[in-house]
Amino acid sequence: MNITTIIFDLDDTLYSPDTGIWNLIRDRIDSYMQIKLGYPSDKVSYMRETYFKKYGTTLRGLQTEHHIDAADYLEYVHDIPVNKILQKNQVLIEILSKIPQRKVIFTNSDRWHTQRVLSTLGIDQFFTQIIDILDISPYCKPMPEAFEIALNNFCITKLDECLMIDDSYRNIKAAQSMGLSTIWVSSQNNQDPEKDLIRINNILELDPLLVY
Structure with a gap:
């Protein structure tokens, strides 16, 4: 692969899902839906998943159905103790330091959460640009429109020279x-389901040779 730019997802990609961060965010989403929108506790999980599947993210579902303020929602659901869960990852630092290509972040999270995660992991210096959920509004991954906005903002014109790494x-x-x-x-x-799909178990298995 003649790769010049690598697009990294953030959550559950640059750290293991075993950290439980998504569980905390999920609980905050449920809390937001109950406290601010009045969803009953026995229905909230089902509706969260319904919106996620139908609209791409729960946020987009709530914006469509309830016209919520995205910034308020994102601040609420990402109010978790990232620095008490994650820590500096020296192995990941060494891996990223050996990859010469431009590295950027494309995430359905917001910039504040992204910067906290990158800083806590000790890898923020490797990424030259972040495209977050607000940058691609009203879309989100995996919508083609979201990718088009991100690729345009990353100034990527040769798609065959771009590599995306994501857990979804x-x-x-x-x-x-x-x-x-x-x-x-x-x-x-x-x-x-596809044997020719390049897959790694976690980001620490990322061999720099794969992206040269």
Whole structure:
């Protein structure tokens, strides 16, 4: 692969899902829906998943159905103690330091959460640009429009020179449909229906040779 730019996802990609960060964010989403929108506790999880599947993110679902303020929602759901859960990852620092290509972040989270995660992991210096959920509004991954906005903002014109690394299978498939090379970060073998799909169990398995 003649790769010049690598697009990294953030959550559950640059750190392990075993950290439990998503569980905390999920609980904050449920709390937001109950406290601010009046969803009953026995329905909130179902509706969160329904919006996620239908609209791409729960945020987009709540914006469509309730016209909520995105910034208020993002501040609320990402109000978690990132610095008490994650820590500086020296192995990841060494891996990223050996990869010469331009590295950027494309995430359905917001910039504040992204910067906290990168800083806590000790890897913020490796990324030259962040495209977050507000930058691609009213869209989100895996929507083609979201990718088009991100690629335009990253000034990427040669899609065959771009690699995307993400933990979401649907995001990976969306990237492939646009002509990007991909690496899927997933430890769940039963979710790998394509044998030729490049997959690693976690980001620490990222071999710099894969992206040269």
